[in-house]
Amino acid sequence: MVSTPQRATMIVMKPVSPRSNSFAPTAAIRDADWHMPDLDHEHAVVAGVASGTARELGVPRQWIRLAFIILFTVKGLGGFVYVGLWALLRWAHSSGISPRRATEARDRGRSELHRFAAVVLITIGIAIGGASLMPADTGLGYGIALILMGLGLAWRTSSMDQNEMPGRQRLRQLAGGLVAVAVGLSLVLSRLDALPLTLGVGIIVLVGTIVVAGPWLYQVLADFDAERQARIRSDERAELGAHLHDSVLQTLALIQKADDPQTARTLARRQERELRNWLDPNRASRIGGSIRGRLDELVSEVEELYGVPVEVVAVGDTLIDERIEPLLMAAREATVNAARHSGTPRVDIFLEVAGDRIEIFVRDTGKGFDRSKIPGDRRGVSQSIIGRMERAGGSATITTDIGEGSEVELVLELDQKDLP
């Protein structure tokens, strides 16, 4: 039936089971003796019954296949013979009936021949019995034969694991088996008028299909899941690798080339900040919209511009809106002033969000200044900090003295009534 020469070349199976190895067809043995045929996985089209038999008989595989096909046209008899032979050969080899340890080649040959003859006879008996029990309807016979073959093929395929047969080939065989079942089923159904019987057959076949395909499907799903997990892991690793390469490695290379310590420090500091931000489990919620995220951004800009480290300590957080923007701009200006003019080794920023009240303290331990001596044209403090905060409805307080460092305190109360 499905035996055509083209397909025979398409499906190639490796004989991997120990069973078939112990019956490896070496030329010497084959010439000397008869053996009970083993399934020939290597040249199998369906299950290797025909090619295995041909191998032992020493005839071309196509002859045997043709014989099966001719037999099949007789009420599907070939199908029954095939399935029967397959089952018997499998059983004979797996149950150890075939003599693995016979020492006398001739004895073994003889007993093998006897057994093969017995197997053939039993099979033919089963086949004829099975076929004769069928109604004298050829279509029904073909149908049932097809179903049996298809199920056998599907079951055999699905019970193998990945190592025995590559997935694609397995899929093809399984599909072939299921198609055979479907065709056989439709043949059977078209011949049966009695509805309950039709349903019964349908259910049986359906259950059978699930049973045979079950292990395979499970295996495929498990493989798929394992693959997916592995892919996620390797993606993560790739992302991490890419990130480290783009950031840390580049910075390290720059630091090695940097001549003055200040540049190296700035580079290292910027990299540290960037990496921390990347590792922060809360970063996703901070990106963009939060006051802490924005403050961190502003501060790292200033740090880079003036090369002075800025420590930010933050308590609480809130979403940013246009009323908070002036507060952040004022904080930035205060930080710039401290970094630029005070000569401080470090700027400390403390942000506290408590309910509707937001406070930012920008402190340095630099030389401080006398506010009365700031020239009127210097707009930094008066405009950028104090004026800006007042316009925004908040306040700015500057505490400083010569030699005492300075601190800018920015307070903004958000009135809930103003909320959009």
Next chain:
Amino acid sequence: MTYAPTVILVDDHDMVRAGVAAQLGDRVQILAEAGDVGDAIEVILDRSPEVVLLDVHLPSGSGADVITGVRAGGGDEIRFLALSVSDAPDDVIAVIRAGARGYVTKSISGDDLADAVVRVAEGDAVFSPRLAGFVIDAFSATLPTPEDPELDLLSPREQEVMRLLARGYAYKEIARRLTISIKTVETHASNVLRKLQVSNRHELTRWAAKRRIV
């Protein structure tokens, strides 16, 4: 020479230990170094330093495990100062709760670090601005519990001290600003540390959990 406390460094990175040792110079006496939890506990109990400079994260556990192990081994007098790059509040709080006398970040200057070690050796608590921030955060999120209302709250003065610490003030600047003695500032800081260590575990755990997901 001035007082130089004995110290053991615990950090899994050789480079960090070398860097810290170089920064501290001769202001402390480094007795030994250790790179993982088991070694650290053994050498600390063996040498009995005054102060252990302790990394929060170690390959075989955490800084808190070292403290617990040393306490279990009878090293009750040994003081710990956590030194870390970690920014994760719950990690820091965990090592403080295990008994560390303070937490400083690795970006601290050598002089400040030596000062901190000396202060811890003298029994004082050391707050970096970041730790003060964590404390304010933790206690502002912690509601008083019925069974022990006082313990879980900071007094207004303590809150004030913590805020100034978070803003970057040193003890003596805080003392001047609040017109109190440095000794009083130190007492406040120690009290806060003690409250952090003994306060309601459940509330702080909840706070830490919240920090993780917010």
